[in-house]
Amino acid sequence: MNELQITRGLRINFDPTEEQELAQNVRTILNIPRGEVPMYREFGIDASFIDSPDLVAEARFTGAAFEALDTFEPRVEATNLDFERETSAEDRAQGVYFPILTYTRAEREDDI
Numbered sequence: 001m002n003e004l005q006i007t008r009g010l011r012i013n014f015d016p017t018e019e020q021e022l023a024q025n026v027r028t029i030l031n032i033p034r035g036e037v038p039m040y041r042e043f044g045i046d047a048s049f050i051d052s053p054d055l056v057a058e059a060r061f062t063g064a065a066f067e068a069l070d071t072f073e074p075r076v077e078a079t080n081l082d083f084e085r086e087t088s089a090e091d092r093a094q095g096v097y098f099p100i101l102t103y104t105r106a107e108r109e110d111d112i
Contacts, residue, residue, distance in 0.1 A: 001079065006030050006099045022076055026101060029072050030065055043072065058083055061099065069103075077106040 004023050010031065013020055032044035045068045049060035062081045069078050084098035091098075 001104050004101045006101055025073050029068050075106055076103045078103045
């Protein structure tokens, strides 16, 4: 199992290992609101949760994240999404979230 802080470490590695590539892909998918990529408007995460109350936003983000990963990165199987609570007072006042995704490598038929 891998844990990944989604909003940190967004630098692009142009020669990643396979595990680094998966983490990079997950971060990319979950940091791009759907509709923002020209010529591929379906890519990214449904961001309709923005400006919702905290618990509603967390639930909607979780559902949207699992759906986006299932669609755009089939090599990853998301198992849990939690939110870091130990943030600064400024982050909390601004409504900044620090989601942490737990995932495993999805088994493929050709792996068996």
